[in-house]
Amino acid sequence: MSGSVNHLLDAKTREALQRLIWRLRGRRAVSTATGSERSIFRGRGMEFDQVVKYTFGDDIRDVDWNVTARLGDLYRKCFVEEREVVVFVVFHDDPALQFGSGARSKREVAIELVCYALLLAATKRERVGLLHRSGSTEHRLQPTRDRRRILAEVVRLLESPPPLLRQPCERCHHPTIVTGIPRGSLVLWLSEIPQGAPTSEWRAWSRDYDLRGLRVEDPWERSVPSGLSAPIFDPIADQVVRVKSDAAVVAQHAQWRAERERRWTSWWPDSRRRHVMDVAADPLNQFIKMLKAGEKRR
Secondary structure, three states: OOHHHHOOOOHHHHHHHHHHHHHHHHOOHHHHHHOOOOOOOOOOOOEEEEEEEOOOOOOHHHEOHHHHHHHOOOEEEEEEOOOOOOEEEEEEOOHHHHOOOOOOOHHHHHHHHHHHHHHHHHHOOOOEEEEEEEOOEEEEEEEEOOHHHHHHHHHHHHHOOOOOOOOOOHHHHOOOOOOOOOOOOEEEEEOOOOOOOOOHHHHHHHOOOEEEEEEEEOHHHHOOOOOOOOOEEEOOOOEEEOOOOOHHHHHHHHHHHHHHHHHHHHHOOOHHHEEEEEOOOOHHHHHHHHHHHHHHHO
């Protein structure tokens, strides 16, 4: 960002923004994810066009072995280039994301993942949009390539206050059916696991998009911590509780986790479209891994 804008930000926000931008530059995240491709969110075209003779440097994966066997020389398939893909991020800022058993909360990691998606799109001149729902408020950025607007959105996210714990947003528990974006767009949905079961409207809507579900998971959500003696304040129950890792608690936790996984699978039955981000791992590496998984799926 330019100096004229930097001086308007508080030190904490400026440091967070610079850290995100320098990480993308230093780790060469774009080239790691997509090689020399201009786009970071789409791969080769999938619509077959014709067969041409193979020349040195062509992708060996495109070789048409049937035609090659018949003609005795290497031939490859040509595909029509994919049209532009709009990237749209849906972030439900659920109060439950404020939980964290370690140095970082789930919300901090979730916001960093959203910022990486926006910044990567800005780097490659992709059209990217955002729907940010927090409590009873809703903010939307229409798909754009304008770097200034995208950077302003990243700053807004970094400075956004968390929703009130004692006023949970019921709407945040249900995935948003986003209207006004082109069919075939890549939609990244990030929040807690939805409540209930997916509706027929959701299933019909999701078929029109490359929809990915992302959730951030804390180590305590995977297993009950052992040897914990310090009291813990539960902000939702508004009381101090103690965690005991006895057999009854372990069994109850296993049942709770199984129910969560069942709901998670019901909303995203395709395992290639649902992604779990570890709060203790590197968010950027996990995001790049997700992009690579999408390339393999294509």
